[in-house]
Amino acid sequence: xxxxxxxxxxxxxxxxxxxxxxxxxxxxxxxxxxxxxxxxxxxxxxxxxxxxxxxxxxxxxxxxxxxxxxxxxxxxxxxxxxxxxxxxxxxxxxxxxxxxxxxxxxxxxxxxxxxxxxxxxxxxxxxxxxxxxxxxxxxxxxxxxxxxxxxxxxxxxxxxxxxxxxxxxxxxxxxxxxxxxxxxxxxxxxxxxxxxxxxxxxxxxxxxxxxxxx
Amino acid sequence: xxxxxxxxxxxxxxxxxxxxxxxxxxxxxxxxxxxxxxxxxxxxxxxxxxxxxxxxxxxxxxxxxxxxxxxxxxxxxxxxxxxxxxxxxxxxxxxxxxxxxxxxxxxxxxxxxxxxxxxxxxxxxxxxxxxxxxxxxxxxxxxxxxxxxxxxxxxxxxxxxxxxxxxxxxxxxxxxxxxxxxxxxxxxxxxxxxxxxxxxxxxxxxxxxxxxxxxxxxxxxxxxxxxxxxxxxxxxxxxxxxxxxxx
Numbered sequence: 001x002x003x004x005x006x007x008x009x010x011x012x013x014x015x016x017x018x019x020x021x022x023x024x025x026x027x028x029x030x031x032x033x034x035x036x037x038x039x040x041x042x043x044x045x046x047x048x049x050x051x052x053x054x055x056x057x058x059x060x061x062x063x064x065x066x067x068x069x070x071x072x073x074x075x076x077x078x079x080x081x082x083x084x085x086x087x088x089x090x091x092x093x094x095x096x097x098x099x100x101x102x103x104x105x106x107x108x109x110x111x112x113x114x115x116x117x118x119x120x121x122x123x124x125x126x127x128x129x130x131x132x133x134x135x136x137x138x139x140x141x142x143x144x145x146x147x148x149x150x151x152x153x154x155x156x157x158x159x160x161x162x163x164x165x166x167x168x169x170x171x172x173x174x175x176x177x178x179x180x181x182x183x184x185x186x187x188x189x190x191x192x193x194x195x196x197x198x199x200x201x202x203x204x205x206x207x208x209x210x211x212x213x214x
Numbered sequence: 215x216x217x218x219x220x221x222x223x224x225x226x227x228x229x230x231x232x233x234x235x236x237x238x239x240x241x242x243x244x245x246x247x248x249x250x251x252x253x254x255x256x257x258x259x260x261x262x263x264x265x266x267x268x269x270x271x272x273x274x275x276x277x278x279x280x281x282x283x284x285x286x287x288x289x290x291x292x293x294x295x296x297x298x299x300x301x302x303x304x305x306x307x308x309x310x311x312x313x314x315x316x317x318x319x320x321x322x323x324x325x326x327x328x329x330x331x332x333x334x335x336x337x338x339x340x341x342x343x344x345x346x347x348x349x350x351x352x353x354x355x356x357x358x359x360x361x362x363x364x365x366x367x368x369x370x371x372x373x374x375x376x377x378x379x380x381x382x383x384x385x386x387x388x389x390x391x392x393x394x395x396x397x398x399x400x401x402x403x404x405x406x407x408x409x410x411x412x413x414x415x416x417x418x419x420x421x422x423x424x425x426x427x428x429x430x431x432x433x434x435x436x437x438x439x440x441x442x443x444x445x446x447x448x449x450x451x452x453x454x455x456x457x458x459x460x461x
Contacts, residue, residue, distance in 0.1 A: 040285050044278055052273035054265045062274070069273065070280050077285040088262065095265035151266040169231035170264045176231050191226065198225040202260045209259050 025090035032080035040077050047091050048073075051098045057171050058102035058113050068105055072098040089210070103173035115171035119164060119182060147208055154204040162197030165190050220250055228257035238414065357434050357455035366417070368453050370397075370434050377425045379408060379434075386413045389438060396439045397423065398447060399431035406431070410443040432457055 025046070031039035051072055055065035075097050076083075083093065106113050112120075155163055168179045176194065180187040202209070223240045226232050232240060244250055359368040366386035372379045381397055389395050389412050398405040409423040435451035437444075 035289055037285055041282055044281050048273055053268040053271040056271045057268035066277050070284055073281040074284050092262040095262055148266045151263050155267050169229040175233045176226050177233050195225045198257055205260055205263055208263055
């Protein structure tokens, strides 16, 4: 998600050259808008792993996750002409599409998301391990690795009840009311935890945020 | 609600964790509140980063081929075109608004002062993308559907290249469960159904619908029909509009 810091160095790369690792994401999207399938392949090589991991954190079966990712990249491809950098990073755009598709698929099948299943299986003390743990990190790309590490660590450092309501909302697709029912906690408590947790995350993730804190 | 209470909804809104009614109310507030908009924009950035915390997983090698194979069957829709019509500035605002997760339709200059905030009926990204793509297409036509009675009104945006319309309906009470509203394209005097719809409890709706291939039409109309819709109108239209270029 980090803004590519080398944009200026690569803007002059001619279209007919190989897609290089340093080409900014949004330049890839521009080439996709012109119908260049190779640019889609390059975007997949960069963010396919993130999209697949995200899909798999929401759906349960790998076949479902593959369907979600294929659909999400299909949507990115079809609507590449509509991408507006002012709305956020390409990776963020892809993540939002992937999450929505994954939650739609789970709902269409009348199932519960993986995150909700995990919450239901939490031990009697109410402790659940974070969805992503430091041991999961296997990224080879340095920048993405750093972003992943900061996000994973920031989430892990949240008080467990705050982290859990945020994960149930983002990966579980649950509303505050549904989270309160799932955890058998008062709605007011859920609201307070969600707000406090998001505030803390905004502080700890500040280096990754384009607009900074409001 | 006080301003403070609205601010408390920004975090759950950014996470998509408001219940539908609460979300609709908040989106109406967002249309008027720059402070909450900025807060939502910032918190949405945080929410999007949560994707990075998903446990790492390696996609199967065949998935890359599948993505490319499926893409090779379609071309990206539309094309960037310089020199867009002035009204597109308004549409660009709409895109930004949709980026925040709410539909905020501001009528064009000739209708200024009658701007209205709409809570999108569906929050699926697909529906919103279809809506935005249609509104941004270079060959857009539009029709104001004038009431033959008084209260309800509607505006239709039609992109022949995308074969899609976006219809925005205002102040139309939801149809009871045994009936539905139906949108018609009238081509050379012959009505062709574009789809059925119903409004939300607040009487508003923004929706994208597909247009049959090859269909061009001069007029558009809305009727009330039995649930499920009708192959041909069974009632007199209560909203009718003439299509003209949106420039």
